[in-house]
Amino acid sequence: MTDDTKNNQAPLQDDEIDLIALAKTLWDNRKFIIITVGIFMVLGVAVALLTPKEYTATTTMVPQVSKGSTKMGGLSSLAAMAGFNLNDMTGNSGELSPMVYPQIVKSVPFQLELMNTTFHFPGQNEPLTFYTYFNGVKKPGALELVRKYTIGLPGVIIKAIKGDENPVTSDQSTNDYIALTKDQDEIRKILNETVNLEVNDKDGYLTLSATTIDPKLAAQLTTKAQALLQNTITEFKIEKAKVQLEFIQERYNEKKNEFENAQTTLAEFRDRNKNVTSALARTTEEKLQNEYQLAFEVYSQLAQQLEQARIQVKEDTPVFSVLKPVTVPLEDNTSGATTLIIFTFLGGVVAVGWIFLKEFLRTVKDRWGQERENKQKTV
Structure with missing residues (x-):
């Protein structure tokens, strides 16, 4: 022991x-x-x-649930509890899943649109586009200069020896592809890190944010990105209904002219033959009357279809309920303490x-x- x-x-x-x-x-x-x-x-x-302050402006939205996705009702909720998403399995061909929205924000057309939009930058008297500001106005900060001439010094020397390569010109004359210049690609990378969209699949809402060195600029950029995202999604969802509306509108205009011409021809014939009782005149009047009636029926049907197509476009137009509107951030992201x-x-x-x-x-x-x-x- x-x-x-x-x-x-x-x-x-x-x-x-x-x-x-x-x-x-x-x-x-x-x-x-x-x-x-x-x-x-x-x-x-x-x-x-030396680190510049960064401010983040956010907005929270809830996308409209389509009628097709609500048909499953409680069955979809029960399946979600079991780990299955029946809405994705039974989605409509014209429906755009919210899970794809971040890819829209990161897409080149979306970023090009933001790049060419004017904003009020700090220290500038007139609104400038992102391309103009970052390509010719913005001066590099102290940390950027230190990084450029320390870690990035070999690249600077190589670039000075080789010289500027021929820039890639942007050709927008065709819809087959999009070609960017080197400056556009650099600014696109900046926007790619600046604007972000997060999808909360569990609770069903979207959070769009933009982070910049100025709080008001962050709010402007978030607001513009929100409007641009809504317009892009709207164009996608109503594309089919819009094409159908345009087609019916063209046919409606044609048949409207035919109906008005038939109406005018019948009225002129009756004015010229008020006191004529011959069989030929009555036969001609009946013929004109039949043409008028046929044109009126086709015109009336197309008018109804045109109104239905307009209603369909309104129904297919998505609506975003904004839970948290864009506000100017008061506090920066980084804390000196x-x-x-x-x-x-x-x-x-x-x-x-x-x-x-x-x-x-x-x-x-x-x-x-x-x-x-x-x-x-x-x-």
Whole structure:
């Protein structure tokens, strides 16, 4: 019993000695730790001051549920509890799933439209497009210049030696493809990181956001992206109904002219033959009357179809219920205090890690030397 107690106490005493030794090592190197943490704090303050503030404006929307997707009713809800999405399996051919909306926001036509839209940029008296601002007005910040002439210096030298390559010209004369210039592609990448759309499939709502260096610009960009997204989805959903409406409208205009001509011809004939009672006149009048009646029936039917087509376009037009409208953000995304805390913690970790590593290497070196001395004594 006494031996077991002694055996159990021995490791505890060794552990206490190790902890005391570690604490003593840190205390002996306290000056190094303080200096290291101070350097990292200065770096943290520099990063917090040089990093431009970013603001994010958001809006939350709920897309309209189509009639086709509500036919399943409770069966769809029960299937969703089991992990199946019957709405996707039984969707209409003309229906656009909200899961595809982020791909629309990231698409080239969408970003080109945003790129060529005017906004009120900070420090500018007149509205400018994204392309004009980032291609000729915006000046690189301090961090961008440091990154360009340090990490990106080899690329700058290579570009200066080779010179500017021939730019890719944009050819919009065909619908088969879209060709971008290098400047357009660079700005498209900026927009790709600036504007984002998240789909909450569980709760059924969309969150559209834009992050820029100016709060009002972020709100403008979010508002424009929201309107552009709604227009794009609307054009897709009403495309079929709109084509049908245009076709019926053309036929309606043709038959309307035919009906009016038949009506005018019949009226003129009756005015010219008021007192004529011949069989030929009555036969001609009946013929004109039949042509008028046929034109009227076709015209009347097309008028009804035209009205139905207009109603169909209205029904197919999606409606987005805005749960959270776009507001100008008041607080930036990055916090200087948070950056300073992170760098301070990182400085402490680096200092302590370096001390322990140095002690570990010294211990390994001492043991290595002892092993060599023991081998030499044994020989």
